[in-house]
Structure formats: structure tokens, C-alpha cells
Amino acid sequence: SxxxxxxxxxxxxxxxxxxxxxxxxxGLDAVTTDQVxxxxxxxxxxxxxxxxxxxxxxxxxxxxxxxxxxxxxxRETKHIEPHMADAAHHRVIFTExxxxxxxxxxxxxxxxxxxxxxxxxxxxxxxxVVLPNDNRRSVDVGLQYVNNDACYPSLMxxxxxxxxxxxxxxxxxxxxxMITQTGGGCRATNYIGFIRRALENAGMTQIPVISLxxxxxxxxxxxxxTPRLLITSAESLVYGDVFMRVLYRTRPYEKVPGSANALxxxxxxxxxxxxxxxxxxxxxxxxxxxxxxxxxxxxLDETLKKPRVGIVGEILV
Numbered sequence: 450s451x452x453x454x455x456x457x458x459x460x461x462x463x464x465x466x467x468x469x470x471x472x473x474x475x476g477l478d479a480v481t482t483d484q485v486x487x488x489x490x491x492x493x494x495x496x497x498x499x500x501x502x503x504x505x506x507x508x509x510x511x512x513x514x515x516x517x518x519x520x521x522x523x524r525e526t527k528h529i530e531p532h533m534a535d536a537a538h539h540r541v542i543f544t545e546x547x548x549x550x551x552x553x554x555x556x557x558x559x560x561x562x563x564x565x566x567x568x569x570x571x572x573x574x575x576x577x578v579v580l581p582n583d584n585r586r587s588v589d590v591g592l593q594y595v596n597n598d599a600c601y602p603s604l605m606x607x608x609x610x611x612x613x614x615x616x617x618x619x620x621x622x623x624x625x626x627m628i629t630q631t632g633g634g635c636r637a638t639n640y641i642g643f644i645r646r647a648l649e650n651a652g653m654t655q656i657p658v659i660s661l662x663x664x665x666x667x668x669x670x671x672x673x674x675t676p677r678l679l680i681t682s683a684e685s686l687v688y689g690d691v692f693m694r695v696l697y698r699t700r701p702y703e704k705v706p707g708s709a710n711a712l713x714x715x716x717x718x719x720x721x722x723x724x725x726x727x728x729x730x731x732x733x734x735x736x737x738x739x740x741x742x743x744x745x746x747x748x749l750d751e752t753l754k755k756p757r758v759g760i761v762g763e764i765l766v
Contacts, residue, residue, distance in 0.1 A: 456485045468514070548671040622655060
């Protein structure tokens with residue numbers, strides 16, 4: 450906040466300029482550099498950032514500072530004066546009326562879980578679409594709208610959303626975006642800022658971005674998490690956990706190739722139907738037991754010895 454306050458003050462002073470030192474772009478610096486840039490450039494101030502790394506050669510830093518001084522002199526010669534401009538991102542509220550006919554796009558973060566979370570949210574009356582475009586093209590699109598120092602998951606998430614919106618498949622006046630927000634110090638909390646900035650740069654500021662947060666960071670009248678919806682969503686996530694456990698345990702050792710995936714597909718359809726109907730505790734317990742039983746009895750080749758590899762990742766699974 451002190452950094453933003455400094456930038457906001459500098460933009461009001463004709464005799465001040467700001468140089469931002471950036472040490473780790475993949476962290477919060479990727480967020481702050483974008484925000485400070487917006488605060489300054491929207492008021493016609495010059496934005497300069499110096500990346501500080503392990504290199505001791507300060508030649509590049511000297512060149513950047515000399516370039517800044519030269520630009521300042523050039524502005525003075527041409528009598529270019531900065532002007533105050535609003536640099537805030539104005540949030541569009543998702544209203545109750547929007548719930549009736551808006552499509553809500555959500556990025557794909559975990560295929561096994563989100564295949565089930567989508568029908569769970571639909572059971573609450575929300576037309577949610579989990580985007581299927583978690584591919585290389587989404588990363589390329591993300592690079593166009595997100596600070597290139599930002600982490601890979603943020604490129605993927607924003608890229609999925611922007612790729613979908615630019616595809617022409619959705620009515621840009623009847624579409625919203627949903628993203629989770631933790632409320633902690635992690636940059637994942639700032640994905641919502643990345644998305645809003647991307648929408649602004651693409652001229653889509655009318656699109657609401659809905660924060661799905663347990664801490665209630667942002668409130669939208671059109672999004673109400675009822676007890677029933679909360680339980681159904683929790684059921685969908687537990688289904689996903691169970692599928693992940695049984696599928697990853699059996700698929701490498703299946704005697705009949707494709708049998709584990711076929712069994713997963715069968716039970717996925719059953720669980721989706723249950724979730725679309727709002728979930729049912731008795732049916733939920735029956736499904737869980739049925740999944741475990743069927744995968745327990747799936748023919749496996751226990752003589753196979755395969756290495757187990759643990760992958761430590763980000764929010765994308």
C-alpha cells in the first residue's frame with residue numbers, strides 16, 4: 450500500500466519521478482509493477498522499473514536511469530505536463546438480475562474435480578461453464594495480458610478466460626467470470642486483479658468478475674452460497690478426491706487397457722446426475738461406497754512394478 454501511495458503522490462507532482470526496484474517478478478512484484486505502471490502512465494508520468502538480481506553489473510541500471518533523465522528533459526522541451534487521471538479499477542457488481550441469463554465462465558484448475566463442481570454450481574441456478582481450453586494456446590494468450598514475470602498458473606488461468614472471451618462464442622454483454630480468492634498474502638489472491646486488468650486492456654470492462662471466497666472479500670448480490678449449494682459443492686469435491694485416489698491407484702496396473710477410465714466415466718455420469726439434482730445424502734453415501742467397491746474389484750496386474758513419482762506443483766493439479 451505504501452508503494453501505491455507513493456505512486457499516487459508522484460503523479461500529482463511535476464517535479465517528481467518514481468523508480469521501482471523489482472527483485473522477484475514471480476511473486477507479488479508481478480502484481481505491484483503492473484499496478485504502479487497503471488497509476489503513473491494513466492497520468493502521463495514515466496514509469497521506470499529496475500530488476501535487481503544476482504548480477505553485480507550495474508551497467509543496465511545506469512542505462513535505464515540515463516534514459517529516464519533523457520525522457521524527462523525531452524518532456525520539458527516539448528512542454529508536456531502530466532495530468533491527473535483515475536487509475537482505479539471499477540468493479541462491476543454481479544446482480545441478482547444477471548443470475549437469470551448470464552453465463553459464468555470458470556477456469557479449469559483440476560479436471561477430475563471441476564467436472565463435478567460445474568454441475569454442483571448449476572444445481573444452485575447458476576449457468577456455470579468450466580472452460581475446457583487448458584492448453585498451450587491459453588498460455589500464449591495469457592502472455593499477451595499478464596505480466597510475463599508472473600507465475601505459470603496465472604498465465605494459464607487468465608489465458609483460458611481471455612481466449613474464451615475472444616473466441617466469439619459468448620455474448621460479452623451477458624457473461625461473467627468467476628475465480629477463487631483466498632484472502633491471504635499469496636499472489637493467488639491477486640488473480641482477480643490480473644483478470645480485471647486483462648479485461649480492461651481488451652476493452653471488456655463491462656464483464657463482472659465474481660470472487661468466490663470463504664472470507665467474503667467481495668460481495669455480489671447475484672451470488673448467494675446457500676447451505677444446500679455449499680453441501681452439494683462439498684460433495685462434488687469429495688467425489689473428486691475419491692476419483693483421484695482410486696483412479697491413480699488402479700490405472701497404471703489395470704489388466705484390461707482403458708478399464709479404469711471406463712469405470713471412472715461410468716461413475717462420473719452417475720455422480721453428475723446426482724449433483725444436478727441438488728445432491729442427496731443417502732445417494733451420496735451409496736455412490737461413494739459403490740465407487741470404492743467397483744475400483745476395488747477392478748482386475749489389476751499386481752506383479753507390475755512401477756516407480757512412483759511425486760509432483761509438487763502450484764494451484765493447477
